Amino acid sequence: MARKISMKQAINEALDQEMARDPSVICMGEDIVGGAGGEGERDAWGGVLGVTKGLYAKHGDRLMDTPLSESAYIGAAIGAAACGMRPVAELMFIDFMGVCFDQIFNQAAKFKYMFGGKAETPVVIRAMVGAGFRAAAQHSQMLTPLFTHIPGIKVVCPSTPYDTKGLLIQAIRDNDPVIFCEHKNLYGFEGEVPEASYAIPFGEANVVRDGRDATVVAYGLMVHRALEAAASLAKEGIEIEIVDLRTLSPIDMDTVLDSVTKTGRLVCVDEANPRCSIAADVSAQVAMRAFGALKAGIEMVTPPHVPVPFSPPLEDLYIPSAAQVAAAVRKTLKGGRH
Amino acid sequence: MARKISMKQAINEALDQEMARDPSVICMGEDIVGGAGGEGERDAWGGVLGVTKGLYAKHGDRLMDTPLSESAYIGAAIGAAACGMRPVAELMFIDFMGVCFDQIFNQAAKFKYMFGGKAETPVVIRAMVGAGFRAAAQHSQMLTPLFTHIPGIKVVCPSTPYDTKGLLIQAIRDNDPVIFCEHKNLYGFEGEVPEASYAIPFGEANVVRDGRDATVVAYGLMVHRALEAAASLAKEGIEIEIVDLRTLSPIDMDTVLDSVTKTGRLVCVDEANPRCSIAADVSAQVAMRAFGALKAGIEMVTPPHVPVPFSPPLEDLYIPSAAQVAAAVRKTLKGGRH
Amino acid sequence: MAGNPFPLSKAELLKAYRTMRTIREFEERLHVDFGRGDIPGFVHLYAGEEAAAAGIMIHLGDGDRIASTHRGHGHCIAKGVDVGEMMLEIYGKKGGSCNGKGGSMHIADLSKGMMGANGILGAGAPLVCGAALAAKYRKKGEVAISFVGDGASNQGTFLESLNLAAVWNLPAIFVVENNGYAESTSRDYGVAVDSYVDRAAGFGLPGITVDGTDFFAVYEAAGEIIRRAREGGGPSLLECKMVRFHGHFEGDAQTYRGPGELDDIRANHDCLKKFAAQVTAAGVISADELAPIDREALAVVEDAVARAKAAPLPTVADLTTDVYVSY
Amino acid sequence: MAGNPFPLSKAELLKAYRTMRTIREFEERLHVDFGRGDIPGFVHLYAGEEAAAAGIMIHLGDGDRIASTHRGHGHCIAKGVDVGEMMLEIYGKKGGSCNGKGGSMHIADLSKGMMGANGILGAGAPLVCGAALAAKYRKKGEVAISFVGDGASNQGTFLESLNLAAVWNLPAIFVVENNGYAESTSRDYGVAVDSYVDRAAGFGLPGITVDGTDFFAVYEAAGEIIRRAREGGGPSLLECKMVRFHGHFEGDAQTYRGPGELDDIRANHDCLKKFAAQVTAAGVISADELAPIDREALAVVEDAVARAKAAPLPTVADLTTDVYVSY
């Protein structure tokens, strides 16, 4: 069996390998090294949860700590990308996008189109997403739909260490701006990851479980909730097919449509708030493009349309559970054409 | 027949009447008066397209010009709202949200929930939306889905001068934060508007045309495109029902579901980019909640997933047309259960 | 009161001491309880910085607004937010300041003029411009104060607010709590100028730097600029140089600190020790008069913890309420 | 070259004059054509401000980057962007700098180091930090320059960038084009300090203010700070005080101007007139030598307009290309 490492280590390794391979790859972010300007340890943090720890020893000043100015340094990463570098900027929590969104959605995302195709902006913005950390409303959001809505950026949200490494390497090599969403509650999740470098192409969803009865579409942490649900449903004789989107933009609708054509039923699971969500997006596309294959109404499993609460029992209720996924599957199986 | 005024005048009148009625209503924004600090005319602009012109003469310093610092002054409007005022802040173009989004989505939208219900933030943020002005990628976006995705804010986008006046008055009186989206290509559009003050409740869609054959859901400028399409379809004997959402958050799904239950067919028209759009949101909810009523696949009519181009013929192709709406209606009428 | 060299009465001095001691006990207790795993989430402690909160807030009433930071407990306590409700909140319990929905980083109490701790750096500054604007319209001489860390002073929101406050001549005060670090990064790496007074000057604001571990230095500087703001004299910036006793957040190993740094700051820059030394040396208050306050503060905190542990958690019904005033 | 009191050769002087005159002709022609309804969208003219673009850009090569503003035509022309392609772009035609997709507010040519006009105020400053960072890694002594208006200097993005450039010691230069107005609002309303040099100092940047209508003043100050940046001496701010001949955008009635203001600035603060007077008074260049340049600049612009009018429009196939490098 291959080596098992955590998602955190997979990110570290992908960055390490790409920095070694390509001198134009640089990293920047708040405390991604840590200890700058002080009298203690350099590389004191390696990012707020230690993801980039150890890279400074290998790559030195190609990792840059930044002042607490996301507009300036995310914008600088974008500007440097437009001038031939391949910067990987860390936004720490995706919730902080509100102080620097213009640089992402009006600058990086639009350069190529606005400039008539004459610009390339190969920047990667890494950010933690998702709830479950008891970090409350401003440090726990998904926000993937906000980026997915914007043409010109690519949005990635892996569910396993294997995908994380391969997709991050692809993100760095990709010539378009990429928002790379790391679920903080998966950092410790371990899985098999080859040591050698590899890239996973964007726009290829992964069928992580085959099944005939219903299609469950998910990404990030929700893939694991879907897998849990599958285990309990299997005991009832219900076999669900699980599609892990992996990249939200571009999105691999073909795989989703193929699966729905086979199963005739669709449940979309999303940790983002429901309105204008990824779940809604996938549901709508299926309702438009594979209506004939649908045997019952589509189900969406999302948090309620509320901010993320702090108190642990509330937060646990907020995040879609395996039980909710299973219930939605049962519901769509009961439904049918009148 | 009642008096006819333009949408621009309707906004001006709503602001005027509310400022007269309630001393806690104040307005702020870049050049909403104009001429500040200079030697020429005061009230030189009344906003970049003259919407607030004349209010300064009546309400004086309750209209405040601001430095070009959207974070600071939109945030100030929010802070003042939390302290008992009813500020109406103008963001000029909604495209500028990227420099001040945090104040809107992490502050205003979340105060009530994060603070356990103990805060009220009755702020209105007015902004121009939409394409057609040859203003290119950074001055022509809809972006309504970005705000609609966020719990805690309300999102309004009227299609007529009558609705504009009533909804803006409601927005000002409403105790939640409201993003009030004004389609710049409707500013000159005229319609009947009573002089007396009136409020239109949020969350009540308007069936602007009755029809039996298909439901077309739209908002803002797209309502007019749908009406155009209806006229040409009627000649073919096709009668569409048009639902003008008016408010996107809260959204009146009941009216949409009732209409779809009657017609069995749905076309969602949206000037926003397609991914995670309002069109997708409505489609998904219908596919979940009224699947049994659907006789054919849902159709969505949106721009392509590209930024707004500058060149007039490209921009005209970008914006969904009446012909595209009509074609989508014809398509869903041809579709049907297999 | 002959023999009192301080600008405050003995009662006021005792009150200030009680505020600082309550904050200290509150934070040290959280440190212990977090270490035990009793407290969920991110917790940023204010211990070591108490003199700033106390020295500023003593000038304020409930009508004056403040906006705080992620490191907000000290500001809350000094502004009069109920310690028991705060503890309930930090434990995620019903009856907490935010009914358990906010947690440490979002404690607010608008009835006390406390507009919220904030998980977004710099976000309080624009809000405080708005509070100050409201005060200007109300014409009751109220002020609004934004707290910001040395690191967060590089946020555009904060910088824009300095200009807006100056342009509108708002009764707004910007307090930079300079504790030398932003997370693990030294203040001198993140900010290229030595003094925040220079930065303020670049926006047209008067600024002043004080030893933030010296209650009296803070008290005097804050009093002066708050008075000016109340009288229509406009905004100012106050830099408090201070120390943080604990890590950036609980769980931080603090390897970025220099050798002996923590011992030194606890020994030589403890604002509570300094205050006690000052008032006892002047003979205004005796150590015996301070001791009961220490005991009472401890009791208040212990009581708060006990009640927080015993209190019920929110339930599913709470999940979907409080999003909107009207639906 | 005895008798030339200027720091530039006669050839360089003629080149600078040609740059400025080309900008002027370009803008005055757009003013007329916009009035006729020939040009779609928002158009912000640079006429009156030419000396700044010319005096700065003359120091730069294609490897040096600039990021411009909504008022970007002058920067583009001075940076060497093709005038014909610019005109095609402004007319929304195929073959334009952005193939018609960008328009006046988004003209870019990365091959010339021109990173784009920008419809978002202040947005160029972070981008320029990145360009300067890239230059630092490349170690070829390249610099990057951000232009920003007096009004946009209050954007948080711009302010954060000053700090970042200082902290990272970047070869970045921030040019504040202070034309006295942000739309209809006077600069003195929007900014509470008299000098941008003070604002720069608040971030640790050296700053200098020059008469932006005096080509030679701009030339010298820019040369000095660009040299410093190339040599690793770090970022600076340059404030150019200047005048804008037209409205904020085409269609602006400019009632906010004082009586006689427009006449005065055209008569007494025309940078082209000033330049011509300076070089002819010094006897270095005669009026007869300038006249052909005037004619040539006019011809270049007229030719560009003729070609732009005749050029084909983009077609439906162009609508959906150029969003991504790879799909």
Ligand SMILES: Cc1ncc(C[n+]2csc(CCOP(=O)(O)OP(=O)(O)O)c2C)c(N)n1
């Ligand atoms: C916009 C934003 N960026 C980054 C963070 C993450 N963060 C939280 S606290 C902190 C350090 C703040 O340092 P400083 O302002 O000096 O305050 P201190 O913690 O020292 O009190 C950082 C980077 C955040 N919460 N918000």
Ligand SMILES: Cc1ncc(C[n+]2csc(CCOP(=O)(O)OP(=O)(O)O)c2C)c(N)n1
């Ligand atoms: C973020 C943002 N806010 C507002 C605007 C609208 N706007 C365009 S130009 C302008 C005035 C700019 O003034 P200044 O920076 O002095 O430049 P000038 O026009 O004088 O060259 C404004 C407010 C914008 N484009 N972007």
Ligand SMILES: [Mg+2]
């Ligand atoms: Mg600090």
Ligand SMILES: [Mg+2]
């Ligand atoms: Mg200007």
